[in-house]
């Protein structure tokens with residue numbers, strides 16, 4: 001699924017300094033750095049998205065929500081009643097009577113930058129979200145209890161505002177998502193990240209670790225941010241849009257520049273694939289085609305998994321059969337670089353071909369923005385730190401939680417000892433590898 005962009009923006013008048021203002025008014029949760037962790041299910045191919053399971057309502061019910069750092073509003077398909085709900089894993093959410101009022105700043109936030117008018121202050125807050133992939137949701141903002149589990153195992157209930165979506169259109173992508181809604185983790189006020197911060201539950205930091213094998217985890221707060229090894233890049237403050245923007249980069253294939261500089265880069269977990277726009281896509285595409293000459297793989301038109309696929313003399317079984325043939329793609333920022341090894345931009349299709357997971361953004365109307373999606377986040381922890389206005393990444397095994405306590409490496413092999421990975425909170429969440437349950 002490709003939730004690339006939305007019509008949401010940070011809730012700021014244009015004449016304010018963008019971004020900083022979004023968080024300056026709030027009181028950060030003091031020195032307490034508690035974090036919430038959620039297991040994640042899904043994969044890039046063939047599923048096309050990753051979802052987290054949220055417990056919402058009283059008594060809590062489970063919902064599968066697509067993890068989207070590209071938009072702010074969390075919404076659930078909702079029996080308000082449903083005008084148009086799409087097929088989903090669970091029954092639509094049944095709202096209680098807690099409505100967000102039209103005058104609430106959250107309501108203003110979901111309407112910004114359009115002018116937001118209330119006929120009467122107590123009326124309900126209607127919303128429409130339109131995603132870049134043509135998906136949409138129409139509904140009303142409601143409040144209900146979210147049960148979130150801290151890393152120490154304690155479950156905290158927080159009343160959060162979210163959308164009760166009673167009229168959905170599915171995106172025009174190959175794989176319409178089979179979820180109950182969207183988990184909006186953008187940097188605007190309507191995002192649950194901002195709400196959790198206002199409530200003093202966690203800091204406004206979100207991280208995801210999406211495994212190439214499928215699954216992974218998501219966290220809110222900074223407790224799971226590795227203390228070393230993370231490459232940080234400041235969030236761009238020149239753009240007024242609410243996206244997680246890293247400013248501009250130069251694009252390289254292998255050691256060679258594509259000569260494409262000043263490319264605005266956005267991170268968006270709601271996008272399955274990575275998109276380069278216009279000239280950048282063209283330059284990368286033609287360099288890659290050149291590079292592949294004489295490497296005994298051939299473009300095939302028979303595979304419809306993605307627009308560009310290569311076949312070999314026999315079907316590829318895994319990415320390891322082809323990764324030596326392809327060069328890494330590198331985004332060079334002012335002070336950091338983001339490297340896409342072949343496994344971060346290729347998938348092996350069901351037919352055993354290697355398909356290019358970087359798509360032409362101009363075809364989906366992205367103009368000059370370049371969107372880095374799930375395929376390129378695999379096997380990395382990606383951290384969006386709204387407190388420090390920076391985005392970080394580091395390679396990781398996403399099938400287990402990172403080592404949170406240095407003392408856990410008692411045998412000094414540089415790996416957390418298995419016993420320390422088997423704390424009850426982790427196994428409860430189903431994040432840890434199976435050998436832990438045997439201990």
Ligand SMILES: *[C@@H]1O[C@H](CO)[C@@H](O)[C@H](O)[C@H]1NC(C)=O
Pocket residue numbers: 032034150152153154
């Ligand atoms: C877990 O952490 C939360 C948040 O810091 C705290 O309120 C709670 O008391 C802790 N629970 C335990 C069992 O330590």
Ligand SMILES: *[C@@H]1O[C@H](CO)[C@@H](O)[C@H](O)[C@H]1NC(C)=O
Pocket residue numbers: 278281282285360361362363
């Ligand atoms: C990318 O898409 C645009 C718009 O559809 C098209 O004009 C352009 O030729 C495409 N570029 C490549 C290299 O395929």
